[in-house]
Amino acid sequence: GAGVSQSPSNKVTEKGKDVELRCDPISGHTALYWYRQSLGQGLEFLIYFQGNSAPDKSGLPSDRFSAERTGGSVSTLTIQRTQQEDSAVYLCASSGDFYSNQPQHFGDGTRLSIL
Amino acid sequence: ILNVEQSPQSLHVQEGDSTNFTCSFPSSNFYALHWYRWETAKSPEALFVMTLNGDEKKKGRISATLNTKEGYSYLYIKGSQPEDSATYLCAYNAGGTSYGKLTFGQGTILTVHP
Numbered sequence A: 001g002a003g004v005s006q007s008p009s010n011k012v013t014e015k016g017k018d019v020e021l022r023c024d025p026i027s028g029h030t031a032l033y034w035y036r037q038s039l040g041q042g043l044e045f046l047i048y049f050q051g052n053s054a055p056d057k058s059g060l061p062s063d064r065f066s067a068e069r070t071g072g073s074v075s076t077l078t079i080q081r082t083q084q085e086d087s088a089v090y091l092c093a094s095s096g097d098f099y100s101n102q103p104q105h106f107g108d109g110t111r112l113s114i115l
Numbered sequence B: 001i002l003n004v005e006q007s008p009q010s011l012h013v014q015e016g017d018s019t020n021f022t023c024s025f026p027s028s029n030f031y032a033l034h035w036y037r038w039e040t041a042k043s044p045e046a047l048f049v050m051t052l053n054g055d056e057k058k059k060g061r062i063s064a065t066l067n068t069k070e071g072y073s074y075l076y077i078k079g080s081q082p083e084d085s086a087t088y089l090c091a092y093n094a095g096g097t098s099y100g101k102l103t104f105g106q107g108t109i110l111t112v113h114p
Helices: none
Strands: A005-007 A010-013 A019-024 A031-037 A044-050 A065-069 A075-079 A088-095 A110-114 B005-007 B010-014 B019-024 B032-038 B045-050 B056-059 B062-067 B072-077 B086-093 B108-113
Touching: A005 A088, A010 A019, A019 A088, A019 A110, A031 A075, A044 A065, A044 A075, A075 A088, B005 B086, B010 B019, B019 B086, B019 B108, B032 B072, B045 B056, B045 B062, B072 B086
Parallel strands: A010 A110, B010 B108
Antiparallel strands: A005 A019, A019 A075, A031 A044, A031 A088, A065 A075, A088 A110, B005 B019, B019 B072, B032 B045, B032 B086, B056 B062, B062 B072, B086 B108
């Protein structure tokens, strides 16, 4: 079946612009996660959504970052007024109910470069 | 701050060698430990999710053990092949109010030379 799909695969933009990254999870998966990997760093948790519960936003690095998940499916991560330190690979993952300890299935990521 | 450490940072082995690496994590508030394999230009692939102290999981030539009391997990690869070359990531889930939150280690980069 179809895996987690992310778009765009690459994004180059100028400092100060807003960007939107999209994630289409595996059908039926109730949990959706966003991570990023900056150069030389490990995978960093940003936010997760579980069903209709309020998302855990504890990993968002600043108020320039926001995410939403519409209809319990597709998610959009928005970065406003981008800065050079936002350059990273942004990964989305989905899983079944995370209380049951299911593995996360990752997309191929969006490589974001801020000039 | 949750500290998840992986060692070694990188490893070079010859084809056919067996190898292992370590993931250490806080021994309190344990909920689960995940292992992923991340090949270059691909997305991370789940290997194991481990939840019970003493757990041992196996997938082909790869196996993993878990010690939640002392806070470590080992990943073993038997008879390494060039296609095993990848970054191996472990991720810790503390549960509680953070059920969905995985804290990843920096990874172990494995290179298997033919």
